Amino acid sequence: YKAPIGVAGTHGKTTTSGMISSIIAASGADYSAIIGGKVKQLESSYIIGKEDNYCVFESCEYKDSYHSFRPFVSVILNIAEDHMEYFKTLENLIGSFKKYLRNTKDGGTVVYNAECENSLTMIDDYSGQKVSYGIVRGEVTASDIFVRNGLYYFTVMYHGEKFCDVS
Numbered sequence: 497y498k499a500p501i502g503v504a505g506t507h508g509k510t511t512t513s514g515m516i517s518s519i520i521a522a523s524g525a526d527y528s529a530i531i532g533g534k535v536k537q538l539e540s541s542y543i544i545g546k547e548d549n550y551c552v553f554e555s556c557e558y559k560d561s562y563h564s565f566r567p568f569v570s571v572i573l574n575i576a577e578d579h580m581e582y583f584k585t586l587e588n589l590i591g592s593f594k595k596y597l598r599n600t601k602d603g604g605t606v607v608y609n610a611e612c613e614n615s616l617t618m619i620d621d622y623s624g625q626k627v628s629y630g631i632v633r634g635e636v637t638a639s640d641i642f643v644r645n646g647l648y649y650f651t652v653m654y655h656g657e658k659f660c661d662v663s
Contacts, residue, residue, distance in 0.1 A: 497528065497548050502555035502565050504596060505573025505609075509554040512573055517543070517552045525550060532556075555596070557589070558582065562596050568604040570597060575614035586614070593618045600624060610634035 503513045514535040520527045521537060527550035529535070529543045545551075555562040555570070558579050575593055583589040597606055597618070603625075609615045610628035619626060628634035631641075636659075641650040652659040 497551040499549060499569070500551045500553065500565070500567045500601075501569045501571065502553055502562065502567030503571045503573065504555040504557060504562055504593070505571075506557070506576040506578040508573045509556065512571065513552050513554050514538075516571075520550055520552065527552065530554065557592055557596070560592055560595075563592075563599065565596075566599050566601055568601045570600045570604070570606045572597075572606065572608040572615055572618065574609050574612045575618060590614055590618050594622070597622050597624070 501516060503509050503516065505512075510531055510533040513529065513531045514533070514537070517527065517529040517531065517535060518537045526545040526547045527543070528545040529538065529551065530553040531541045532554045534541050553565070555565050555567065559582055572593065575590060577586055577589065579589075583592065600606055606619065606622060606624060606626040608619050608626060608628055609630060610633045611630035627636060629636040631638050635655055637653045638650040639653055641648065643649070647663055649661070649663045651661050
């Protein structure tokens with residue numbers, strides 16, 4: 497794929513992969529997706545596109561299986577103690593994520609959670625292109641968050657300037 501998008505992190509991979517897939521689908525672009533759960537908009541856990549364009553996939557850290565992937569965009573949601581029977585220590589887990597980042601394709605981007613202390617430790621010596629996000633801390637943040645009829649609404653801010661509204 498020209499633009500593989502790997503979604504990694506201890507929690508939230510399925511939800512985030514589904515959201516990214518829905519955004520790409522709404523744009524009208526051709527894409528593929530491999531997700532660990534059924535996505536309502538897809539009525540499936542996967543979709544195979546007609547072109548080798550985008551591919552959104554869950555990139556699971558368990559037993560370092562994600563070290564086989566080469567995403568163009570590596571999304572890191574969070575890093576918390578999980579699969580400790582394998583990793584043994586938090587330092588080993590963070591080190592595994594650091595190794596995963598080095599698999600990001602040249603010219604690609606790492607998107608990471610600026611509100612997760614372990615993610616900040618992971619990214620501290622990464623020299624490639626990166627973008628941070630969070631509710632209040634990061635290059636991309638959210639403001640004016642509210643819920644109406646069970647749907648979330650917010651404004652996406654990029655470097656403190658309004659980028660777009662989301663519902």
